[in-house]
Amino acid sequence: MHLRKCLLNRIVAKEDEKLKNKAERRLTIAKAMSEAIAQAMDADQRVLVMGEDIGKLGGVFGTTQGLLEKYGPERVRDTPISETAFIGAAVGMAASGMRPIVELMFVDFFGVCMDAIYNLAAKQSYFSGGRVKCPLVIMTSVGGGYGDAGQHSQCLYATFAHLPGMKVVIPSNAYDAKGLMTAAIRDENPTIFMFHKALQGMGWLGTEPRAITSVPQELYEVPLNKAAVVRTGRDITLVGFGVTLHHALDAAEALAVDGIEAEVIDLRALAPIDRETVRRSVAKTGRLVVVDDDYKSCGISAEIIAMVCEDPQAKLRSAPTRVTHPDIPVPFSPVMERAILPTASKVEVSARNAVRGFE
Amino acid sequence: MVKSRYFEESVKQAYLEGKQPLFNMAKGPIPGEMHLSNGQEPCAAGVCAHLRPGDFVTATHRPHHVAIAKGVDLKAMAAEIFGKMPGLSGGRGGHMHLFDPDVNFSCSGIIGQGMGPALGAAVARQMRGDEHVAISFIGEGAANQGAFHESLNLAAIWNAPVVFVIEDNSYGISVAKKDCTAIEKNSDRASAYGISGVFVPGNDPDAVYDAAGDAVSRARRGGGPSLIEVETYRLEGHFMGDAEQYRPKGEVERLMGIDPIPIYRRRLADAGVDSALLEAADARAKKNVDEAIQFARTAPAPEASDAFEKVFT
Numbered sequence: 121m122h123l124r125k126c127l128l129n130r131i132v133a134k135e136d137e138k139l140k141n142k143a144e145r146r147l148t149i150a151k152a153m154s155e156a157i158a159q160a161m162d163a164d165q166r167v168l169v170m171g172e173d174i175g176k177l178g179g180v181f182g183t184t185q186g187l188l189e190k191y192g193p194e195r196v197r198d199t200p201i202s203e204t205a206f207i208g209a210a211v212g213m214a215a216s217g218m219r220p221i222v223e224l225m226f227v228d229f230f231g232v233c234m235d236a237i238y239n240l241a242a243k244q245s246y247f248s249g250g251r252v253k254c255p256l257v258i259m260t261s262v263g264g265g266y267g268d269a270g271q272h273s274q275c276l277y278a279t280f281a282h283l284p285g286m287k288v289v290i291p292s293n294a295y296d297a298k299g300l301m302t303a304a305i306r307d308e309n310p311t312i313f314m315f316h317k318a319l320q321g322m323g324w325l326g327t328e329p330r331a332i333t334s335v336p337q338e339l340y341e342v343p344l345n346k347a348a349v350v351r352t353g354r355d356i357t358l359v360g361f362g363v364t365l366h367h368a369l370d371a372a373e374a375l376a377v378d379g380i381e382a383e384v385i386d387l388r389a390l391a392p393i394d395r396e397t398v399r400r401s402v403a404k405t406g407r408l409v410v411v412d413d414d415y416k417s418c419g420i421s422a423e424i425i426a427m428v429c430e431d432p433q434a435k436l437r438s439a440p441t442r443v444t445h446p447d448i449p450v451p452f453s454p455v456m457e458r459a460i461l462p463t464a465s466k467v468e469v470s471a472r473n474a475v476r477g478f479e
Numbered sequence: 480m481v482k483s484r485y486f487e488e489s490v491k492q493a494y495l496e497g498k499q500p501l502f503n504m505a506k507g508p509i510p511g512e513m514h515l516s517n518g519q520e521p522c523a524a525g526v527c528a529h530l531r532p533g534d535f536v537t538a539t540h541r542p543h544h545v546a547i548a549k550g551v552d553l554k555a556m557a558a559e560i561f562g563k564m565p566g567l568s569g570g571r572g573g574h575m576h577l578f579d580p581d582v583n584f585s586c587s588g589i590i591g592q593g594m595g596p597a598l599g600a601a602v603a604r605q606m607r608g609d610e611h612v613a614i615s616f617i618g619e620g621a622a623n624q625g626a627f628h629e630s631l632n633l634a635a636i637w638n639a640p641v642v643f644v645i646e647d648n649s650y651g652i653s654v655a656k657k658d659c660t661a662i663e664k665n666s667d668r669a670s671a672y673g674i675s676g677v678f679v680p681g682n683d684p685d686a687v688y689d690a691a692g693d694a695v696s697r698a699r700r701g702g703g704p705s706l707i708e709v710e711t712y713r714l715e716g717h718f719m720g721d722a723e724q725y726r727p728k729g730e731v732e733r734l735m736g737i738d739p740i741p742i743y744r745r746r747l748a749d750a751g752v753d754s755a756l757l758e759a760a761d762a763r764a765k766k767n768v769d770e771a772i773q774f775a776r777t778a779p780a781p782e783a784s785d786a787f788e789k790v791f792t
Contacts, residue, residue: 247578
């Protein structure tokens with residue numbers, strides 16, 4: 121009896137210790153990204169970082185904090201505002217045995233350098249029959265909601281996910297951010313690592329508390345092609361990613377009050393999309409709402425709905441719907457922007473309509 | 480130079496099969512666009528004579544002469560141009576997208592695209608601390624691209640061991656250099672970035688060799704990037720099938736009269752090089768090219784399903 125008690129106490133103490141460690145290790149996405157990059161740079165001399173304001177400033181969105189001090193200006197390179205040249209240069213570095221991480225400060229800026237991304241980086245493998253590798257990570261901020269208007273608030277997920285030869289991921293929380301970043305750095309292919317400004321944990325951008333999670337000290341990978349079922353339910357499937365995952369989770373909590381059990385999926389990977397996880401869930405629930413803060417037409421939301429409709433196993437009990445940004449530029453005025461962005465209550469209304477429609 | 484010329488003439492012959500009398504780009508053993516380098520051999524030969532296999536080269540949509548001068552496997556390159564399985568990429572890229580990592584060569588169909596990768600490859604070599612360099616060949620039209628100016632600036636501030644070589648054949652498809660470029664010599668633009676800029680007139684392989692020698696050795700010893708503009712000519716159209724109506728009357732005839740290959744042959748003979756040596760070089764080039772073209776013609780085609788492979792590595 122005494123022995124059991126001792127053992128039990130020890131187990132409890134261990135659990136307490138674990139919890140304490142966890143409590144000490146709650147990170148923002150920005151910190152988790154910085155940490156993954158720093159640890160990758162420790163582990164592999166070939167890893168280097170380039171971009172605008174990633175040196176002394178540590179990245180406008182905090183993605184490279186502390187790296188310049190630790191690794192010096194040769195491996196942490198502030199660049200001129202020349203995205204075509206430095207993303208092109210990163211491809212040449214990658215072809216020469218380095219593993220560059222490049223920051224494209226806002227995804228909106230892809231217009232000045234898309235050739236280097238989709239025509240150059242994304243086709244190195246194909247044009248060389250797989251003999252030239254392009255282990256390149258392009259990390260880029262997405263999303264609005266803070267009044268930055270139409271050239272600094274876009275998401276453009278589908279623009280990148282549409283083009284073959286690149287992997288595209290977006291974390292909804294710090295744990296996934298570190299794991300996805302680690303996997304992206306180790307991957308032999310170009311990866312677009314998107315991070316949503318509303319989740320970044322930078323004080324001046326507001327913070328989603330749910331995105332700040334416990335993060336293990338050691339390096340670990342989250343696969344670049346797997347969605348996660350973050351809440352299980354039988355009545356309806358809600359699909360989100362990045363900030364919209366949090367809208368879906370908030371909606372699921374509100375629905376649960378009335379006994380509607382929503383299953384919530386965090387896509388995490390936008391290319392390639394984990395079709396299996398989405399289809400399996402909808403095959404169970406028969407109902408689907410997709411939440412996407414990118415433009416509506418020809419987007420990720422359309423792809424999700426199409427893949428479900430194409431699935432002969434899907435027994436839909438209501439028409440799939442989507443809550444998205446409309447097909448207009450992102451407006452500046454908070455009155456307009458608040459009205460057009462996806463929200464938890466919009467997701468909730470769509471979900472209630474889907475469930476009610478077939479009762 | 481003679482191997483490159485004979486290769487282009489052989490490709491031209493094969494390309495036109497099935498495309499006469501009615502020109503249809505999709506027909507014949509080599510479909511698609513075809514940009515031949517006849518006349519531009521001095522740029523490739525004069526620069527690449529200074530290079531080692533570990534030096535990195537990017538070329539343009541008109542890449543064959545540079546690929547041959549850099550030592551790209553001729554059989555695999557020919558097979559790629561014919562879209563065959565043993566081609567450099569198994570037929571996925573074709574003539575504008577030749578990649579041979581064994582000799583660090585690649586090219587691209589997008590104007591100016593290779594400049595960034597070349598400077599990045601140069602920085603990677605600089606960080607490794609070896610003496611390898613990178614060369615980016617571009618056309619004179621690329622000097623009006625943003626990539627040109629961004630890359631020169633970035634190469635200069637990072638002191639990258641890279642040489643940018645402009646093959647000035649005086650036309651961007653149909654538009655003459657003088658009608659679309661604000662200054663006469665793009666090499667003058669080097670001064671805007673604080674680097675060396677040299678113009679090499681006359682499509683002369685020896686002069687290219689000298690200018691490239693200076694630039695490559697400067698890069699190898701840590702002296703930073705350079706820009707070279709070579710005056711050259713293309714003896715063919717922009718692409719096969721080009722009616723070339725934009726050329727002034729008599730230009731083609733005039734250019735044929737200053738074809739660099741017979742001129743250089745005469746120079747070598749005048750310098751006392753034994754004609755038997757020149758004939759042996761010709762015969763060797765012809766044999767290599769004939770074998771490569773024959774290899775390409777008889778090589779197996781890829782499976783249609785191979786299209787789905789190698790999107791990722």
